[in-house]
Amino acid sequence: MKKIDICLSPDLIHLYDLKGQAVVVVDIFRATSCMVTAFAHGAAEILPVEDVDLCASYGAQGYLTAAERNGLTPAGFDFDNSPFSYQVDRIKGAKICVTTTNGTVALRRSVTASKVFVGAFLNISRVAEALRHWEGDALIVCAGWKGKPNLEDTLFAGALIDMLHGEFAVADDAALMAWKQYNVASNDLLTAVKNSSHVNRLLGLGIEKDIAFCLEMDRYNVLPYLVNDALRIDETI
């Protein structure tokens, strides 16, 4: 049987052999939720970069730009890190350069995988469908918070493992723990994450609406994936 595993932090990715694997990168609050939302509203390309200045420089090359550091948006960028900001007309056909505290780091460190998908609760069934059609093993790479594991990304991993139960074997203890964590929280994810340090950090920024939105399951049916350095969607996957 194919195996599914979870890397709880980008700082642990050296422990995993990405070759031949399909990687699902997740940063629920809020990078990958924003990316899925942007594609669902017509974005043509998203270029994730790790550096704020590099991201800004893409503005002169026809890209819209989006930046987040520590939950906030530096001045001079087109978009912040709220999924609601991407539900606008000018997203249609746009190329967007994005940098965030955690999500873009997780993406850049996953590039050696055979496939890199972008996952969120918003498109979780679409991700599960892609993994069902994938012949190899799968690894969920959680963005976490500055290297530390976080609750919401772990819950997403547990939910995806739960969906694929019977088709993928749980590879290791971290995956087993994520699955258990999801099982005890699945009835009410919002309540489950309310004690989380990251959510409290975000609630301090006044984004209650974003939190609830990012926990919605299957609002969108798009699957962003990495092609060279950029994310696109391809309905044939």
Added chain:
Amino acid sequence: MKKIDICLSPDLIHLYDLKGQAVVVVDIFRATSCMVTAFAHGAAEILPVEDVDLCASYGAQGYLTAAERNGLTPAGFDFDNSPFSYQVDRIKGAKICVTTTNGTVALRRSVTASKVFVGAFLNISRVAEALRHWEGDALIVCAGWKGKPNLEDTLFAGALIDMLHGEFAVADDAALMAWKQYNVASNDLLTAVKNSSHVNRLLGLGIEKDIAFCLEMDRYNVLPYLVNDALRIDETI
């Protein structure tokens, strides 16, 4: 309120500022369970080292030697990594040099903390008591398995957090998740760990008896702690 946190793997320890903290190093299967058992049966000192050859060389300096790699004991050492091996008369007053796959790595990486205690289910209440008397924050450092988080060390962390609830605040999501993981497993730890990859690895080595023993709570009332490079016990802590 004082804070308690968990570092799920020695490979994440760079994310934590150990200064001023009391660190509890845990490697349930089986390094720290063995250490606690050895002190409970009269050992005078345990010197943890990372290298097998270095460990062997201490045999010529009056130390008994103990080694484990991948769950097995290389030839030429006095002790393996079973807690039952340390319940013998010759342990009394002995100095023991120890090297293991995970536990000694976690110990060596924790040396910059203000206090380094050795924890196991076998002495968990004694560890909790020491932390109650400690004025600063606390960090539980899980040995894991070759850098990856494991279930049994996480469950120990959750149990300790549970014991200290009301006296220590949960610092971060990893600690919150460990606590939750313990709460759903606490009625029957043995069954909970039976699905764990590490336990399956160990069961393949025929050490069912060790597994059950290492999950016993409060069999011993000793608290090993690091003094310079070596572990000792001190009833005045």
